Amino acid sequence: MVPAGEAWIWRDLTFDLKARDRLAVAGPSGVGKTLLLRAVAGLDPLDEGRIALEDRPRESWSIPAFRSRVCYLHQRPALLDGSVEENLRRPFALEVHRSRSFDEAEAVALLERLGRSGDLLRQRASNLSGGEAQLVALLRALLPGPSILLLDEPTASLDAETTQRVEAMILEWVTASAGRALLWTSHDPSQLSRIATRRLVLERGHDGAARHRET
Amino acid sequence: MSEGYLSLGAGEVALSATLLLVNVGLSWLLRLGLGRRLLVAALRMTVQLLIVGQILRWIFAVEEPLLVIGLAMVMATFAGIAAVGRTSRRFAGIYWDSLISVMGSSFVVTGIALIGILQIHPWYEPRYLVPLLGMVLGNALSGITLAGDRFMDGLVDRRDSVEALLSLGATRWEAALDEIRGALRIGMIPTLNSMAVMGVVSLPGMMTGQILAGAAPADAVRYQIVIMFMIASATALGILGMVLLSFRSLFDAGHRLRLDRLRMPGSLSDSLPLLRRIRPGGR
Numbered sequence: 001m002v003p004a005g006e007a008w009i010w011r012d013l014t015f016d017l018k019a020r021d022r023l024a025v026a027g028p029s030g031v032g033k034t035l036l037l038r039a040v041a042g043l044d045p046l047d048e049g050r051i052a053l054e055d056r057p058r059e060s061w062s063i064p065a066f067r068s069r070v071c072y073l074h075q076r077p078a079l080l081d082g083s084v085e086e087n088l089r090r091p092f093a094l095e096v097h098r099s100r101s102f103d104e105a106e107a108v109a110l111l112e113r114l115g116r117s118g119d120l121l122r123q124r125a126s127n128l129s130g131g132e133a134q135l136v137a138l139l140r141a142l143l144p145g146p147s148i149l150l151l152d153e154p155t156a157s158l159d160a161e162t163t164q165r166v167e168a169m170i171l172e173w174v175t176a177s178a179g180r181a182l183l184w185t186s187h188d189p190s191q192l193s194r195i196a197t198r199r200l201v202l203e204r205g206h207d208g209a210a211r212h213r214e215t
Numbered sequence: 216m217s218e219g220y221l222s223l224g225a226g227e228v229a230l231s232a233t234l235l236l237v238n239v240g241l242s243w244l245l246r247l248g249l250g251r252r253l254l255v256a257a258l259r260m261t262v263q264l265l266i267v268g269q270i271l272r273w274i275f276a277v278e279e280p281l282l283v284i285g286l287a288m289v290m291a292t293f294a295g296i297a298a299v300g301r302t303s304r305r306f307a308g309i310y311w312d313s314l315i316s317v318m319g320s321s322f323v324v325t326g327i328a329l330i331g332i333l334q335i336h337p338w339y340e341p342r343y344l345v346p347l348l349g350m351v352l353g354n355a356l357s358g359i360t361l362a363g364d365r366f367m368d369g370l371v372d373r374r375d376s377v378e379a380l381l382s383l384g385a386t387r388w389e390a391a392l393d394e395i396r397g398a399l400r401i402g403m404i405p406t407l408n409s410m411a412v413m414g415v416v417s418l419p420g421m422m423t424g425q426i427l428a429g430a431a432p433a434d435a436v437r438y439q440i441v442i443m444f445m446i447a448s449a450t451a452l453g454i455l456g457m458v459l460l461s462f463r464s465l466f467d468a469g470h471r472l473r474l475d476r477l478r479m480p481g482s483l484s485d486s487l488p489l490l491r492r493i494r495p496g497g498r
Contacts, residue, residue, distance in 0.1 A: 042469055043378055063470040068384030078375030096384040137379070144383065 009035060013049075013212055015200055017148065020174060022182045024196030026189070031202045033185040034075060037150040040183070041072035053148075064096040071146035075153045077137035079125035084136050087125050091144045100144060110139055114165050130157040138166065142173065149173075151184045155191070167195060220429045232257070271345065280339045287348055291318045294352040298359040298457075304367045306464050306476045316359055316456035321351045324449035332441065347445065350421065354406060354446045355453040362402025362454035366461050367477060369394040377472055387466035395458055402454035406447050413443065 009032045017023055025033045038044040040051060042063055051058045058066055079087050089102045108118035114135050128136065134157050141149065149170070155163040174180050186192050192199060199215045235257055242250040274282055295314035299305065325348045330338045338344075370377060373394065380390040413419060414436075421442060425435035467473050 041382055043381065043471060045469070045471065064384045064386050067382055067470075071384075072382040074375060074379060074382070076375055078373075078379040080376055080379075090380070091383045094380075094383065094385050094389055096386075140379075141383065 017181045019179050022195055022197045024192040024199045025185045026192055026199055027202035031204055034152055037072055037152050041150055068096045069146055070148045071141045072150040073141045077133040079133055084123050084125055085121040087136055088140050097144045113169050147179055148181045153185055274341050283339045283341050283344055290352055294356040298356045301360050302364045304477045305480055312460035316453045317355055319456055320449045320453035321355050324445050325351055328445050350442055351445055351449045355449045357405050358402040358450040358454045359457045362398040363457045363461055365401040366394055366398035366458050369397055381470055387470045391462055398458045399454055406450045410443055
């Protein structure tokens with residue numbers, strides 16, 4: 001990735017993600033963790049290199065189909081106007097998810113696992129706290145059934161208890177079915193060690209060039 | 216039709232200018248500092264209209280279709296440039312998008328009206344074509360500015376929501392649809408408002424003009440209705456064109472939102488210097 005007229009943000013970055021992998025992307029602020037997730041999801045262009053899903057290059061996928069499998073969750077939750085339920089239903093109105101339908105019981109069950117009641121569904125999205133909005137955005141990404149979740153600081157505005165519940169829920173989600181995997185960024189090293197099976201560390205050298213190593 | 220029509224000479228016009236002297240005097244007495252600006256604006260308006268009057272007299276006399284079409288192109292070009300002039304953001308190619316939208320919508324609608332509805336012979340008769348096209352252009356231009364501005368602002372303000380939809384697998388069209396609808400709604404507001412209060416709050420200028428020129432009120436009203444339909448239809452077409460062309464520029468084939476293509480006008484590198492210098496005059 002390279003913004004016009006500037007140095008490379010990173011280059012020669014190679015990693016793969018196998019089923020049930022939980023890869024943590026670590027590194028200081030500004031090193032390009034968010035950009036990496038956005039580039040994988042195709043929200044930002046790559047200047048060179050390629051991304052493949054199930055051995056097929058991304059170019060051979062229709063992008064909406066690719067993103068329905070590889071779902072990026074923004075750091076700042078962006079909910080749409082309307083109730084929480086309308087937000088959770090919204091993905092199912094998209095062409096790419098037309099074969100699925102919204103399962104209210106499943107949504108309520110997930111909310112309860114996160115320590116919230118099903119009443120939250122009737123609330124207006126604009127009245128939610130930052131933490132609740134983050135939970136709703138997470139559920140909105142989970143319910144349509146992606147294979148790979150790209151989570152960008154998904155617990156940044158949550159309290160400690162809810163953070164634990166989110167971690168437990170996502171760990172269970174990854175292992176519940178074959179073919180799921182996780183890419184997770186966080187500033188919190190202890191969270192990464194709880195969540196991740198592998199770590200990809202992005203760092204900037206003294207010369208300003210980005211390096212990466214896998215541990 | 217010209218029965219009872221009062222033709223104005225230079226004397227009457229000069230006399231009407233004394234109306235302004237009252238304001239200038241008040242401004243001078245109260246030290247409002249408005250007098251000079253008022254005089255400059257009045258002078259400018261007078262000169263512009265006198266020049267336009269000469270040009271129209273010449274074109275009306277020549278009745279040469281190429282000349283009329285040329286004038287129509289010039290009018291539409293000014294409208295297309297002016298429509299972008301007041302948007303708060305730009306992207307490369309926005310002037311072309313605006314020109315295509317303005318010309319496409321106004322030429323199609325005015326053409327249908329002249330040939331199909333009013334059945335003017337010859338169709339390019341400048342006495343009909345020029346004023347009708349002018350009214351259509353003036354309104355389409357406001358709609359296009361509002362809709363284009365709103366579309367770009369909406370994408371910037373709600374970038375997170377649009378990208379959240381894209382991340383969930385929305386096509387670019389699905390992700391942009393709310394913003395497209397919002398832009399079309401805003402673009403149509405002035406036209407819908409003016410239709411809603413027409414005759415009740417405001418008496419349209421063209422109708423007033425026809426009545427002053429001696430036309431029967433019922434006749435003037437029928438003309439005005441035709442004009443309003445033309446305006447509404449051309450404005451709707453024009454803003455639809457502008458919003459769809461902007462959509463094509465601001466989302467790419469990879470279903471990505473490309474706000475990096477937007478610039479604030481201060482840092483314009485996209486338009487030709489010529490386009491930047493042209494500033495359309497007053498009304």
